[in-house]
Amino acid sequence: MIEEEYIRLIFGLKLKQIRTDKNLSLFGLAKITGLSKSYLNEIEKGKKYPKRDKIVTLAEALETSYDNLVSLKLDKNLAPIGEILQSRILKEIPLDIFGIKESDLIDIIAEAPLKVNAFISTLFEIAKHYNLTRESFFLAALRSYQEANNNYFEEIELQVEKFAKAYSIDLSKRLKVSDLEEILIEEYGYTINNEELTQHKELNNLRSVFVPSSKTLLVSSETDDSQRLFIYAKEIAYNFLNITDRLYTFSWIKFDSFDQVLNNFMASYFAGALLIPRKELVTALKSFFEEKIYNSQKFQTLMYRFTDSPETFFQRLTNVLPKDFNLKNLFFLRFSHKAGRDYYQLTKELHITNLLEPHANERNEHYCRRWVSIRTLGEIAQEGKENPVFDTQISSYVHTDNEYFVFSSATKDPFRSGYYRSIALGIMISAHSQSKITFFNDEKLKRSRVGVTCETCAIADCKERVAPPRALERKERFQLTDKVVEAIREKYK
Structure with missing residues (x-):
């Protein structure tokens, strides 16, 4: 089902484009339709969707058809904007971690759709030219987030100290594999399997796979103690930080959203902070x-x-x-x-x-x-x-x-x-x-x-x-x- 928000925004973009093509100001459109200027402004910004009778009034005033106004099909000038909105990329990236509201971006798009369209098209061309993938884009966003915070996250550091206190772990001493394995098994109900992965040559590049339904952690028998410690510490992080939207392989082979990339980083940060206090x-x-x-x-x-x-x-x-x-x-x-x-x-x-x-x-x-x-x-x-x-x-x-x-x-x-x-x-x-x-x-x-x-x-x-x-x-x-x-x-x- 197409989201109402998307429908409102597309209608507003089309209304604004038709109005500006006819050299009509918002004031002018308000005058010939009898609708208030503020109401029309909210429509064009995708905040409101008019009722049928008002759409008819707008279509007559702009000398276009009702069907054209309500259609979700965009002309070539606005098509790239429609693609990026429909791709859900604004939903996939948690803009709030950068202090940005999705509504702010939508307002920018609604304010100058043709300029934004040109900008988006340029980004797409650059991405194609340099073979940038969805993964590259998300990893670049993660790097920007790390850099914006000087790659230091106090809340995770505090969670590590809280975890150590709760489980009587002496952070002044180097951890052992048995220390973390015991917590995974006794506290979180994990089953550790060290044989399965080595039976599949296609998985020889994976260190671990987690099966959430049975809480089974498959670990390659080829891992050394330092790798196993990091794997265990990440699993503890997912549980202690209550992270559910996560990756199930290490090192990962695929992800479904930016949240998974971000959560993978948070779990890795926790692991590093636990192993190296x-x-x-x-x-x-x-x-x-x-x-x-x-x-x-x-x-x-x-x-x-x-x-x-x-x-x-x-x-x-x-x-x-x-x-x-x-x-x-x-x-x-x-x-x-x-x-x-x-x-x-x-x-x-x-x-x-x-x-x-x-x-x-x-x-x-x-x-x-x-x-x-x-x-x-x-x-x-x-x-x-x-x-x-x-x-x-x-x-x-x-x-x-x-x-x-x-x-x-x-x-x-x-x-x-x-x-x-x-x-x-x-x-x-x-x-x-x-x-x-x-x-x-x-x-x-x-x-x-x-x-x-x-x-x-x-x-x-x-x-x-x-x-x-x-x-x-x-x-x-x-x-x-x-x-x-x-x-x-x-x-x-």
């Missing part, structure tokens, strides 16, 4: 940041104190660094790579303050091989190492004056044979960050000038380059053309 982590980081010389072994010791998963640890740093150290100019990247290929896929990114470099590229360009995250990934893939590869560097971006201290770790992908992944956390170097992290002043730290992609990079003597700077050369040609044209115009004016 904020207070203990902040205390340990303060001590580590006071070191005058960066020591990789001390960093790894710090990480392994909390978890064996570098990704979980780096993700957790993106929560506490902005909140407890006021270090907001940072980024997080995750790459995937198959040994033997010259292709690196950026599978996850987060920029707390929306700075653009480094960033994902959807044009199949080659990411800068001087990035420490690419270098560690190439090293572990080439040498086939079993243990994680750690490295750091100060990256200076040629397009800007920005410098970042970047931590990176590369590991084997436990669920994809022949694949590897790397993560990187970059913190912008500034007077503020140098006052917080003493070893940023260490002159012996490795430094490297980097670009974003080879195609856009201006470093002429780069030995690591794997593609010519085509995009940059094209931009320079356009600039030169513009310069010559301006000179000719000046000569003959």
